[in-house]
Amino acid sequence: MRSELPYADLLTMIEGDPSTTASLYAEIGYKVIGRVDVDKIHNIGELLIIPRKVVREISLFRPSSGFLVAFRPSAKSDARRAGKVRRTSTLLFDHNNIDLCDEEQIEVMRRGSSAIEIVISALLDNKIMPRFLSKIIRCVRLAAKEGIDVVFSSGARDPAEIWAPGSIRILYALIDRQFINMAFGWVEVVRRWRPGLNLY
Amino acid sequence: METWLESILILLALVLSITSASISIWLYISMKRQPPASMGSSARYKRSRHSKRYMVFRIYRIKGEINFEDLDKCFKYYFTEQLGIIENAEKSLKLIRYNAQSGVGIVRIVSTDIYKTVFAISRLRKCGDSVIIVMPIKITGTLRRAIKRAHEYDDRYGVAQRSA
Numbered sequence: 198m199r200s201e202l203p204y205a206d207l208l209t210m211i212e213g214d215p216s217t218t219a220s221l222y223a224e225i226g227y228k229v230i231g232r233v234d235v236d237k238i239h240n241i242g243e244l245l246i247i248p249r250k251v252v253r254e255i256s257l258f259r260p261s262s263g264f265l266v267a268f269r270p271s272a273k274s275d276a277r278r279a280g281k282v283r284r285t286s287t288l289l290f291d292h293n294n295i296d297l298c299d300e301e302q303i304e305v306m307r308r309g310s311s312a313i314e315i316v317i318s319a320l321l322d323n324k325i326m327p328r329f330l331s332k333i334i335r336c337v338r339l340a341a342k343e344g345i346d347v348v349f350s351s352g353a354r355d356p357a358e359i360w361a362p363g364s365i366r367i368l369y370a371l372i373d374r375q376f377i378n379m380a381f382g383w384v385e386v387v388r389r390w391r392p393g394l395n396l397y
Numbered sequence: 398m399e400t401w402l403e404s405i406l407i408l409l410a411l412v413l414s415i416t417s418a419s420i421s422i423w424l425y426i427s428m429k430r431q432p433p434a435s436m437g438s439s440a441r442y443k444r445s446r447h448s449k450r451y452m453v454f455r456i457y458r459i460k461g462e463i464n465f466e467d468l469d470k471c472f473k474y475y476f477t478e479q480l481g482i483i484e485n486a487e488k489s490l491k492l493i494r495y496n497a498q499s500g501v502g503i504v505r506i507v508s509t510d511i512y513k514t515v516f517a518i519s520r521l522r523k524c525g526d527s528v529i530i531v532m533p534i535k536i537t538g539t540l541r542r543a544i545k546r547a548h549e550y551d552d553r554y555g556v557a558q559r560s561a
Contacts, residue, residue: 363533
């Protein structure tokens with residue numbers, strides 16, 4: 198489950214000392230993380246920190262080169278609008294809005310430049326997991342069919358909510374054995390967002 | 398009876414016996430190939446095979462320490478809880494080795510769906526009083542290769558891990 202390619206957790210919300218979080222992620226095997234509380238790309242040790250912004254209002258959604266913007270849609274119309282955007286951003290789905298990831302959404306996103314970002318912290322909840330997992334499987338299969346990038350992010354607010362890189366690969370393999378290397382799909386997203394960024 | 402008539406009758410009997418033998422052999426082979434009627438209704442029916450794999454993993458301890466017995470219990474509990482297989486938990490999942498200092502271990506999985514089992518184990522966060530993250534490192538087909546990989550990781554993480 199280890200590979201030459203680096204692993205990334207593009208959305209983490211662990212509060213506190215950034216260097217403690219960075220050392221935790223580095224220890225687990227990540228090379229890149231995305232944080233909402235930073236405003237520029239920088240390194241802590243060998244870990245690359247990417248600035249993220251999570252937007253919940255479509256009126257505030259402006260993909261930028263300064264932040265890798267994630268839009269979390271709560272209505273179908275907003276999700277469709279955001280899916281058409283040509284500049285690189287991600288559409289954030291969690292257990293509350295994963296239903297929005299359907300055939301129509303994928304069809305809309307096929308023409309845009311957005312990627313799908315799924316926050317998987319809810320998979321640790323026994324009550325939510327079965328239904329959420331089946332929705333994730335459906336969404337990822339649809340996206341993969343149309344060549345849309347899918348990124349799993351932990352969305353961790355606590356160190357215990359972090360998923361190990363090997364577990365992320367297993368999750369892709371669980372969806373389909375052929376998808377095991379989609380764990381590196383984030384590279385394409387970050388390269389589109391910021392071409393020339395040294396990721397290795 | 399005439400000799401020529403006798404030889405014709407013998408030949409006819411021979412042909413008949415060969416034909417009947419070949420028909421019965423053909424019937425036997427074709428029946429063996431076809432699944433039973435209950436299974437035949439689904440053209441896609443495929444018997445799932447149990448496969449045996451060894452997973453090398455590392456435990457990242459966020460809080461507290463964990464020993465071999467507790468980890469084995471937690472793995473089995475999570476496995477039965479997630480996959481709903483109670484009878485075969487002992488046979489399907491076995492913690493073979495766990496180094497408490499480095500946190501590296503090997504677990505044997507006998508299952509029809511290896512990934513489902515590994516995913517179930519990956520979700521383990523609380524084991525007794527400890528808070529841990531299970532990090533799957535490598536899935537191998539033989540124990541020898543798993544041990545070799547585990548030794549590599551033992552050397553790398555041999556120093557007692559600091560808690561976060």
